[in-house]
Amino acid sequence: MQRDWQQMLQATIPLSAAMQVGIVYGADGRVELTAPLAPNVNDKGTGFGGSLATLATLAGWVEVRRQLDGIAPDVQADIVIQRGETSYLHPVTAAFSAQVDALDADELGRFAKLFIRRGVARMPVAVQVLCGGVKCAEFRGEYVASRLV
Amino acid sequence: MQRDWQQMLQATIPLSAAMQVGIVYGADGRVELTAPLAPNVNDKGTGFGGSLATLATLAGWVEVRRQLDGIAPDVQADIVIQRGETSYLHPVTAAFSAQVDALDADELGRFAKLFIRRGVARMPVAVQVLCGGVKCAEFRGEYVASRLV
Numbered sequence: 203m204q205r206d207w208q209q210m211l212q213a214t215i216p217l218s219a220a221m222q223v224g225i226v227y228g229a230d231g232r233v234e235l236t237a238p239l240a241p242n243v244n245d246k247g248t249g250f251g252g253s254l255a256t257l258a259t260l261a262g263w264v265e266v267r268r269q270l271d272g273i274a275p276d277v278q279a280d281i282v283i284q285r286g287e288t289s290y291l292h293p294v295t296a297a298f299s300a301q302v303d304a305l306d307a308d309e310l311g312r313f314a315k316l317f318i319r320r321g322v323a324r325m326p327v328a329v330q331v332l333c334g335g336v337k338c339a340e341f342r343g344e345y346v347a348s349r350l351v
Numbered sequence: 352m353q354r355d356w357q358q359m360l361q362a363t364i365p366l367s368a369a370m371q372v373g374i375v376y377g378a379d380g381r382v383e384l385t386a387p388l389a390p391n392v393n394d395k396g397t398g399f400g401g402s403l404a405t406l407a408t409l410a411g412w413v414e415v416r417r418q419l420d421g422i423a424p425d426v427q428a429d430i431v432i433q434r435g436e437t438s439y440l441h442p443v444t445a446a447f448s449a450q451v452d453a454l455d456a457d458e459l460g461r462f463a464k465l466f467i468r469r470g471v472a473r474m475p476v477a478v479q480v481l482c483g484g485v486k487c488a489e490f491r492g493e494y495v496a497s498r499l500v
Contacts, residue, residue, distance in 0.1 A: 220369035256401030
């Protein structure tokens with residue numbers, strides 16, 4: 203199951219439309235989120251920190267949703283972010299993207315087991331924000347998936 | 352010196368216009384940033400985490416800029432965020448606001464001294480995201496002010 207993430211995000215989260223979030227589908231099934239600079243610029247003409255953090259937040263959310271689609275495809279669930287931390291390393295000077303690091307297999311196994319058994323599970327996700335091949339920000343998020351009954 | 356923060360933010364940071372960020376001026380000089388729910392909603396109909404983090408990021412930035420206006424009113428400086436961390440406590444179900452905690456006097460003294468002496472100084476800021484009197488998120492940011500030569 204591969205969703206139309208761009209349509210899904212832009213239809214449900216207006217800020218993702220304002221940011222002009224796009225999707226690149228990777229060969230391994232993971233997706234990369236992209237954004238142009240213009241709607242995401244700051245007072246210095248570089249990428250606004252709030253936009254970088256938001257793109258990373260969305261990328262982590264999409265990855266947890268994507269994993270959950272594999273673990274429990276017929277189960278309705280909400281995924282919410284519980285904590286997010288962004289470190290800003292370099293200014294973003296052009297279009298940028300958010301790429302999720304491959305999830306840790308043990309963490310993922312634990313997440314799947316807990317979600318199936320209890321209907322609630324937490325997943326940590328690491329995301330890199332890249333611009334022109336340079337890592338401009340690092341993000342770590344914790345998401346909680348809850349089965350809807 | 353009290354700036355027109357709303358005009359400043361919306362003119363230089365398009366995302367703040369998309370979020371419809373507003374300003375409430377407090378009696379003590381501090382400013383509160385506000386945002387309506389509609390442009391900041393998520394797939395669950397509540398406040399989008401990226402919007403909450405972004406409003407808090409802006410509130411911290413405004414506070415550091417405001418302090419710098421007092422410390423060195425005639426000096427041109429850039430303020431950038433270096434790190435931001437958001438903990439999400441409760442869903443936001445209506446218009447929300449970001450309020451900066453009063454800065455620690457010792458931290459502020461150190462910030463002023465370093466900025467005047469070296470032209471570069473870091474300031475930690477804590478921000479609360481409130482909705483209907485309930486604290487829905489906590490944000491901690493570190494900002495760096497650099498004199499422009």
